[in-house]
Amino acid sequence: MISKDTKFLIVGLGLLGGSYAMGLKQEGYTVYGLARRQETIDYALEHNMIDEGQIEVNEFVSKADVVIFCLYPKAMVNWIKEYKHLFKKGALISDVSGVKTNIVDVVQEELKDMDVEFISCHPMAGRETSGIEYANTEMFKKANFIITPTKYNTQPAIEFCHDLAYTLHFNHISILSIEEHDHMIGFLSQLCHVIAVSLMNTHDNSHLVEYTGDSFRDLTRIAQINENMWTELFLLNKDILLDETNQFIDAISHFRDALANEDEQEMKRLFIQSTQRRKLFNKNDGKKA
Structure with a gap:
């Protein structure tokens, strides 16, 4: 369980890490930060997102009861391999990774x-x-939070993540298993990004910007994408996303055939x-748990 004495360390103060830090500070917790650039630490301190921050990885890490990694998955794995000896005894470690297989x-x-x-979370x-200057806790209020425990996790750790x-x-x-999470994210998030990127790349459509309606803007909002993170x-x-992409290709091919055959029914x-099916999502908008 989280107590007011719990001290958090956020490793990686980008958009999500900065928003985590901001939210925890607003709730009265002690928050430390680690970042690659001093400018990021200075910004976080000036905007009261953290109590202390560093760019050097040293014994500073051992001050935290909870360490939350807001890094790319592979960077997190490499960080832990190199600096795991710095974790405080009894510390809880978590993350924000968008994929769990081959990471957790x-x-x-x-x-x-x-x-x-x-214990991994998403x-x-x-x-x-991207960037700490865009940190904002408002984006959490309509968002889902997924805990992905394994057989190696304890019930107190699961409850802690729920409290967080x-x-x-x-x-x-x-709460989802690793496998359930990655299948879900392959369809609900990753495939959507594939579709948005593909739609933007279908034509050189920049000349259409003056005529664009809400449909195109809504469908392509997520096509403005971080190429490094999403490639990783x-x-x-890969295997799950390929399967979801193939199923989408089948679905759009079926619609194309119906159109070609003028099959109105x-x-x-x-x-x-x-x-x-879309109405089911409308019913869940604003649902709190």
């Missing part, structure tokens, strides 16, 4: 002989912008089915 098992194996516990919040999500005012909190996430979840059936 590696970290837990790395820490298996240490008196710390790693706050499904973000923006098309509640403290940061996430809208809905769920896609490759880590099938087109209407597909429209009705999509409308009914």
